[in-house]
Amino acid sequence: MPVPLALMAAGTAIQIFGQYSANYSQAQAEIQNAQFYKEQADFAWQSSIRQANIASREYEARKGAQISAFAKGGVDMSGSAASVIADTLSARSEELMAIERKGQIEFKLARSRGRQAEGQAALLQDPIYNATQAGATALTNYAAYKKG
Amino acid sequence: MPVIPGLNEGQVLNAGSPVPIASPEEARMQGNAVARLGGAATELGDTLNQLARAESNRRLRVDKELASQSAEQTILGEYAGTVAAAPIEGDRTGAKQIEGFYQRSAVKIEEQAALIEDPDVRAAFTIEARKNMNEYAKDLFAKELVKRSKQTDTLNKKAISGFGQMARHNPKDTELLMQKAELYIEDNPDIPASAKAEQQLAARKQVLTDSVNGLVDRRNYEGAISLVEKFGGGVYTSEEKDKRRNDITTARFQDVNRELGGLYKMEEVFTKNRKKKASDAMSMHTESLKQAGTDPFARAPIIKAIENDPLLSADKKSALKGEKSFSKGQDDLYDSTIMKDVIRTGDYQSASEKIFDDRGSRVSPQRASEMVTRLNSLKEKMMNDPNFTSVVKTGEKYIRAQANQEALAPMSNAERKTYMDKVERTVEDYYKQVTTNPKVDAKALATGLVRSNLDTHPDIPRQSVGELAQTRDRIVQETLAKKQQGRLTREEEREATKKLQGIHKRMLEMDKGAD
Numbered sequence: 060m061p062v063p064l065a066l067m068a069a070g071t072a073i074q075i076f077g078q079y080s081a082n083y084s085q086a087q088a089e090i091q092n093a094q095f096y097k098e099q100a101d102f103a104w105q106s107s108i109r110q111a112n113i114a115s116r117e118y119e120a121r122k123g124a125q126i127s128a129f130a131k132g133g134v135d136m137s138g139s140a141a142s143v144i145a146d147t148l149s150a151r152s153e154e155l156m157a158i159e160r161k162g163q164i165e166f167k168l169a170r171s172r173g174r175q176a177e178g179q180a181a182l183l184q185d186p187i188y189n190a191t192q193a194g195a196t197a198l199t200n201y202a203a204y205k206k207g
Numbered sequence: 208m209p210v211i212p213g214l215n216e217g218q219v220l221n222a223g224s225p226v227p228i229a230s231p232e233e234a235r236m237q238g239n240a241v242a243r244l245g246g247a248a249t250e251l252g253d254t255l256n257q258l259a260r261a262e263s264n265r266r267l268r269v270d271k272e273l274a275s276q277s278a279e280q281t282i283l284g285e286y287a288g289t290v291a292a293a294p295i296e297g298d299r300t301g302a303k304q305i306e307g308f309y310q311r312s313a314v315k316i317e318e319q320a321a322l323i324e325d326p327d328v329r330a331a332f333t334i335e336a337r338k339n340m341n342e343y344a345k346d347l348f349a350k351e352l353v354k355r356s357k358q359t360d361t362l363n364k365k366a367i368s369g370f371g372q373m374a375r376h377n378p379k380d381t382e383l384l385m386q387k388a389e390l391y392i393e394d395n396p397d398i399p400a401s402a403k404a405e406q407q408l409a410a411r412k413q414v415l416t417d418s419v420n421g422l423v424d425r426r427n428y429e430g431a432i433s434l435v436e437k438f439g440g441g442v443y444t445s446e447e448k449d450k451r452r453n454d455i456t457t458a459r460f461q462d463v464n465r466e467l468g469g470l471y472k473m474e475e476v477f478t479k480n481r482k483k484k485a486s487d488a489m490s491m492h493t494e495s496l497k498q499a500g501t502d503p504f505a506r507a508p509i510i511k512a513i514e515n516d517p518l519l520s521a522d523k524k525s526a527l528k529g530e531k532s533f534s535k536g537q538d539d540l541y542d543s544t545i546m547k548d549v550i551r552t553g554d555y556q557s558a559s560e561k562i563f564d565d566r567g568s569r570v571s572p573q574r575a576s577e578m579v580t581r582l583n584s585l586k587e588k589m590m591n592d593p594n595f596t597s598v599v600k601t602g603e604k605y606i607r608a609q610a611n612q613e614a615l616a617p618m619s620n621a622e623r624k625t626y627m628d629k630v631e632r633t634v635e636d637y638y639k640q641v642t643t644n645p646k647v648d649a650k651a652l653a654t655g656l657v658r659s660n661l662d663t664h665p666d667i668p669r670q671s672v673g674e675l676a677q678t679r680d681r682i683v684q685e686t687l688a689k690k691q692q693g694r695l696t697r698e699e700e701r702e703a704t705k706k707l708q709g710i711h712k713r714m715l716e717m718d719k720g721a722d
Contacts, residue, residue: 063255070248077245081238088229099225169225179231203253207260 064204071200075193082183082192089180096173100166107162111155118151267328305344312340359397366391367410371417381418381434385411385442411442419451428459449693456700457690463704464683467711471676485518492516492527521573533571541570542578543635546585546642550599555586581642588645595649599641602653606633609661626661633660672714679710 122144129140136144182188316336323329370388374381388410392403415438422431432455439448492513499505513519513527522534549558559582566575589595610630615623633656640656641649686703689695 061256061259063252063259065252066255067249067252070245070250070252072245074242074245074249077238077240077242079238080241081235084234084236084238085231088231088234091229092227092231095228096225103225165223165225172225172227176227200249200253203249204256207253207256 067200067204071197074196074200078192078196079189082189086180086183089176089183093173093176093180096169096176100169100173103162103165103169107158107165110162111158114154114158115151118147118154122147122151267325270328308344309340312344313337316340363392363395363398363406367413370410371413374414374418375421375424378418378422378430378434381415381438384418385414385438388414408442411438415439415442416451419455423455423458426459426462428455428462431455453690453693453695456695457687460683460686460690460700460703463707464679467679467707471711471714481518485520485523488516488518489523489527492519496527521571525571533574537569538571538574539632539635539639541565542574542642543638545578546581546638547603549582549585549642550596550638553589553596555582555589558582578642585642585645595645598649599638602637602641602649603634605650605653606630606637606657606661609633609657629660633657636660675710675714679707682706682710 125144125147126136129136129143134140316333319336320329320333323332367388370384370391374384377384389407392398392407392410398406415434419431419434422428422434432452435443435448435451435455439451443451492509495509495512496506499509510528513524516524519527520535525533545558545562549555559579562570562575562578562582566572570578607630610627615626637653637656640652641647682703686695686700689699
């Protein structure tokens with residue numbers, strides 16, 4: 060076998076190995092990232108639940124304090140007093156909804172990125188993808204050899 | 208302070224935007240480095256491959272060219288051989304050879320192509336070879352046409368040249384040979400009709416020129432000029448005709464000049480040799496006499512040898528023999544004086560006695576004997592012809608009259624003296640001849656002597672030998688210059704020839720006189 064052909068064949072093999080190796084390393088990184096994105100999603104979900112609970116308890120406490128204050132002042136619980144209590148309850152409801160919404164978005168974002176990373180990793184590790192890439196490299200080099 | 212103690216549950220936990228913990232790009236770096244290494248190796252291989260391919264292509268091209276050249280050489284070599292062997296008569300333009308070349312080339316190319324294994328190389332060779340063959344054939348065709356045309360021209364020129372050579376050797380057949388040359392061109396199918404008239408004229412010209420040159424070579428200048436006059440009209444232009452005439456005259460002058468120069472030189476050498484031999488003979492005889500001393504028996508054969516020696520003059524012989532020396536001049540003067548007296552007085556008796564008395568003292572014995580003999584015949588003439596004396600005297604007067612004022616005026620003193628001496632010598636010569644042969648016509652003799660000695664060439668300056676030679680050269684140069692300028696008339700030409708002959712004659716006379 061002529062030296063140039065042998066050199067080109069060896070080079071092509073190394074090139075393909077390098078490409079596969081790069082794909083593998085990137086896939087591992089993508090898998091790690093996917094795993095972390097998943098944990099981040101879970102954390103975002105749990106964090107929003109916790110924040111909602113805290114907010115709920117604060118509004119409950121505030122409503123109890125308002126009622127106690129009105130009662131202590133001999134204020135009838137109808138009319139404006141009832142309206143104040145109603146506003147507090149309404150604010151509680153909006154706050155909880157906002158917290159829940161934020162948690163959902165963060166969860167979805169993390170999950171989405173996690174899935175992307177998983178998909179990228181799966182692609183980089185796909186034998187067909189790697190074989191196609193190796194084939195393209197081999198064919199390109201062969202064409203260059205023939206062209207000479 | 209919180210509304211309800213213990214309800215403050217601390218910081219809110221916020222997950223925030225999700226961020227990757229690993230960098231895929233960095234993860235690829237090692238793999239990419241390996242891939243780049245492989246890429247570099249591949250590129251190196253590619254480069255080497257390209258170099259190898261280039262080298263391979265070059266070798267292929269060289270092989271192809273060599274194969275092509277080899278095939279061309281084979282084909283062209285065969286072609287050249289065939290053309291060289293082909294008779295010109297069969298293919299004067301070379302067209303048949305070119306056609307054959309095309310056919311053979313096609314076959315040869317196929318044969319050579321079949322030897323090439325690689326189909327690409329074979330196809331390339333075939334295309335290129337055909338292209339080259341075409342180019343070559345076109346070039347050859349043109350060259351061959353020119354070559355054949357030149358060969359035809361050469362043959363024609365050779366033929367015409369043959370007629371010219373014949374004319375050179377047989378100028379009297381000039382007209383016939385000119386006609387033959389014309390006919391040759393007329394009947395030659397290789398000469399285009401449009402060029403025939405021109406070539407016929409050129410042929411006539413060549414034959415005539417050769418014929419004229421042949422006559423000039425034989426020094427028949429008059430014949431050459433008359434040939435030019437007779438046939439030159441329709442052959443030469445007027446300028447060419449003049450030039451031919453001038454050339455012939457120039458050749459004639461050069462010839463005359465050369466001949467005269469040669470004659471003079473020959474005479475000079477002859478005179479020198481004669482003087483040298485005479486001098487040697489004198490030395491030899493003197494030495495012999497010295498060795499013989501006074502012994503009459505020893506001297507006798509030497510004296511006889513001296514008398515018989517043709518190289519020695521009478522004076523020298525007398526001198527050698529110990530007799531009184533008499534120069535020719537002395538004898539001539541004595542002779543002339545006595546004879547003049549005889550003519551003047553008619554007293555030959557006294558003259559005869561005087562000669563007897565003066566013999567050996569005033570005149571050499573030989574001349575004395577000779578004079579006595581002449582005196583006898585003179586006596587007879589004077590007795591028979593009463594007018595003889597007056598006629599002889601008139602002749603003398605005529606000779607002396609040559610030394611007139613007109614002749615002497617342009618001369619220097621030295622020249623005058625020489626001329627007067629010459630007149631005297633002529634008178635002496637005249638008397639000598641008259642008295643030697645009294646029957647001679649004295650008047651005619653005097654006229655002849657004047658013409659030959661004194662007035663033969665009145666237009667030639669009286670000069671020394673060296674000056675005469677210069678004059679001769681000057682006349683030749685002037686005449687040739689006039690000839691080249693076309694200004695020389697026939698009369699001038701004849702005059703110059705006459706002068707040159709006169710100068711030559713005078714130089715010989717002076718040389719003899721000096722002797």
